[in-house]
Amino acid sequence: MEEAIRTGLARYEYRHFIIFGAASEFAAMATECAGDQGAWWEFHDEYLLEGRARTFTRAGAIEIAEREGLDIAQFSRCIDNEEHRDRILQMQQQGFAEGVNGTPTFRVNGEPGGRSLSAILDKVHQAAEAAEAAEGQEGG
Amino acid sequence: MARLLLLVALSLVTLAAACGSGEQAQPTGTATSQRAEREATVAQQQDAQAPQETVEAEPVQQSQQAQQAQRAQQAQQSVADVEQQQQTQQAQEEVEDAEPVDELPAEIVGVHKGVRSERHVLGEPDAPVEIRYFGDFT
Numbered sequence: 396m397e398e399a400i401r402t403g404l405a406r407y408e409y410r411h412f413i414i415f416g417a418a419s420e421f422a423a424m425a426t427e428c429a430g431d432q433g434a435w436w437e438f439h440d441e442y443l444l445e446g447r448a449r450t451f452t453r454a455g456a457i458e459i460a461e462r463e464g465l466d467i468a469q470f471s472r473c474i475d476n477e478e479h480r481d482r483i484l485q486m487q488q489q490g491f492a493e494g495v496n497g498t499p500t501f502r503v504n505g506e507p508g509g510r511s512l513s514a515i516l517d518k519v520h521q522a523a524e525a526a527e528a529a530e531g532q533e534g535g
Numbered sequence: 536m537a538r539l540l541l542l543v544a545l546s547l548v549t550l551a552a553a554c555g556s557g558e559q560a561q562p563t564g565t566a567t568s569q570r571a572e573r574e575a576t577v578a579q580q581q582d583a584q585a586p587q588e589t590v591e592a593e594p595v596q597q598s599q600q601a602q603q604a605q606r607a608q609q610a611q612q613s614v615a616d617v618e619q620q621q622q623t624q625q626a627q628e629e630v631e632d633a634e635p636v637d638e639l640p641a642e643i644v645g646v647h648k649g650v651r652s653e654r655h656v657l658g659e660p661d662a663p664v665e666i667r668y669f670g671d672f673t
Contacts, residue, residue, distance in 0.1 A: 396666065401650055405666050406658030412669040422672040430654040436647040442672035451673055495669045502667040519664050526663035 396512060399519050409439060411486045412498050418451040420483065425456040427479035428470050434463045 399405040411423040426438040441450060441459050449455055453474065460470045473479070493502060501508030503518040504526075645652050651659060 399664070399666075400658040400662075403659045403662055405664035406656060406660065406662040408657075408665060408667045409655045410667060410669045412671055414671050415673045419671045419673045426672070427654075430643070433643040433645050435643075435654045436652050436657070439672075443670065490669045493669075498669055498671045500669040502665075502669075504665055505667075508666065515666065519666065522664045530663075 396516060396519070399516070404523055405519050410490060411483045412490045412495055412500070413483065413487060414498055420480075421453075421456075421474075422451045423483045424477055424479050425459075425474050427482060428456075428473035429460060429463070429465060431473060432465045432470065434460075434465055437463050 396405070396407070400407050413419045413423060422442050426435055426442065429435055429438040438456075438459060441447065447455070450459060453471075456474060457467060457471065460467055490500070493505075499510065501510070501515050501518075503515065504522045506518065506522075508515045508518045643654060647657060650657050
């Protein structure tokens with residue numbers, strides 16, 4: 396999947412879909428606050444790829460923010476004021492509107508993408524071929 | 536002499552009568568003793584039975600206490616269930632109250648691991664395929 400993104404075949408979008416309560420919501424909000432300072436993906440990687448449960452706290456988030464060189468006062472104010480709560484609820488609503496009822500859920504060009512990596516890649520290649528064919532028809 | 540003999544005879548008769556009445560008293564004393572023994576036995580049995588009744592009463596009392604505890608636990612569980620339902624409903628209402636969005640605004644553009652990045656988005660904006668991932672960090 397990384398190669399598909401790197402080669403320009405696909406772009407990858409993340410949407411928050413909170414199902415595990417307060418810790419999940421906090422992690423989402425902390426990631427958004429980091430996004431205000433251009434470090435959204437660093438928090439994404441720390442939370443999702445590293446999966447360090449101890450960091451799903453205020454202290455843990457600030458520890459990551461310090462490591463990433465963020466403005467801690469701004470970051471702390473953001474998480475304390477829950478500044479991105481509405482944004483996260485909007486994403487959740489978008490998920491419901493698209494028929495999402497659990498995580499992880501993939502959509503490839505709006506269609507269900509399956510759960511295994513191979514299934515998702517198959518869908519990506521099928522979607523790319525379909526897009527290419529559609530572009531060919533438009534051009535021809 | 537005759538008086539003396541008469542006196543002795545009377546004494547013997549009196550003595551004999553006295554001895555006869557003493558023998559009759561013996562059964563009465565035995566009966567009293569047997570009755571006392573029976574009463575004592577009954578009292579012992581009653582005493583023995585009383586603790587047994589107390590012991591028999593305890594399980595009932597324990598059972599009642601257990602039932603009360605169970606009722607209290609069920610009541611607490613019901614309250615917890617109602618609170619949980621209310622919280623779930625509140626969360627759903629919050630989500631429903633949020634404004635609908637088609638696309639979220641693109642923000643700071645950067646590079647993450649050699650790939651163009653925005654908030655929530657990795658890759659080129661004109662890529663033909665969009666992989667959208669709905670996730671929960673925890």
